[in-house]
Amino acid sequence: MDIFLTGATGFVGGAFLKEEGESHNILAMSRSLQSDAHLKLAGVMPVSCSLENVSAHHLNGAQAVIHCAAYVEDWGPPEEYWAVNVEGTRRLLDAARQAGVKRFVHIGTEAALFHGQDMRNVDETYPLALDSPFPYSRTKAWAEKAVREANDPKHGFETIVLRPRFVWGPGDQTILPALRRMVEAGRFAWIDGGRNRTSTTYIGNLTYAMDLALTKGRGGEAYFVLDGPPVVFHDMLTHMAHAAGFSLPEKSIPGGTARALAFAAEKVWRGFGLKGAPPLTRFAAALMSRDCILSDAKARREMGYDPPFTMDYGMRALATACHEGTYPIAA
Secondary structure (H helix, E strand, C coil): CEEEEECCCCHHHHHHHHHHHHHCEEEEEECCHHHHHHHHHCCCEEEECCCCCCCHHHHCCCCEEEECCCCCCCCCCHHHHHHHHHHHHHHHHHHHHHCCCCEEEEECCHHHHCCCCCEEEECCCCCCCCCCCCHHHHHHHHHHHHHHHCCEHHHCEEEEEEECCCEECCCCCCHHHHHHHHHHCCCCCEEHHHCCEECCEEHHHHHHHHHHHCCCCCCCEEEECCCCCCEEHHHHHHHHHHHHCCCCCCCEECHHHHHHHHHHHHHHHHHHCCCCCCCCCHHHHHHHCCCEEECCHHHHHHCCCCCCCCHHHHHHHHHHHHHHCCCCCCC
């Protein structure tokens, strides 16, 4: 299939290229000469554009779009989240419709439902957090709304949203690097002892779901894609750190304290215009101190989703990549 891919040099898009790229003809959005060179080495055709200026001619006959790109930083200007996650997605949807694309696969997130609450036994009927206090959650919710409302099967345009949770595995440059930086700076502490539970999505299971979504699933719908039963944060992060060759200390602070400290830190950072991110953000503190237990029954039922990789396999793959140096964890 001819596919236009955004976020091709990121964790999720890059993994799709590696795992599924040979089965398709990929055109990849590229925003720099460095990205051009990286994509060409991967055997992919770079297309020079961005979510700020993408148009129908950039899609060049693509039958499908897989939209992975997003502003995912833990801290940043609210207007930047909106410009990339919402306006950029709307612009790409318009370009896809005008180019005659048949299927638009959007990589969403469970964070689009999150406004600071525990989420237990949540399925796709749970409402989007369009008024979330967290810019990432709020803008991903509005982006998903735009994608699902754009579904137009009468005119041959179908849209679908995949919602992974806690995407992990070789290639991640968010979770493990952040953990290592905090440990080395002496700033790591569990929140509530790490006892909260979370659903997870191994990167190989996500790329498998992305390939399925090109032809499976109902237009206008969202689907959670997960590894299986939930895990305890403490167990998950401890195993990940061990696979990467470092250990996490057992220091812990109460969830309420963590959320209060994060709120105060953000006030100071914004009030004084400090550079960089605060040591703890409200979003991170809330995520790590709440349960997030989701159901992927809908994806299994309607898409035939059956995750091919177990948690044990993923941990072994992570350990192997770290040991062989194919996945350096930048400190």
